[in-house]
Amino acid sequence: MTSMEFSTHFYAVMIIYAVVFIVFIPIGINVYKGRKERKKDK
DSSP states (O other), X not given: OOHHHHHHHXXXXXXXXXXXXXXXXXXXXXHHHHHHHHHHHO
């Protein structure tokens, strides 16, 4: 594998991770807050 291929693959992986974090962190925060609110109601 050439260095050019490696860098392209590396950037692709980084972009995928960035998208995953951007999408899933807000969802995780909302779920966490939702669980706290439900516990308060009971």
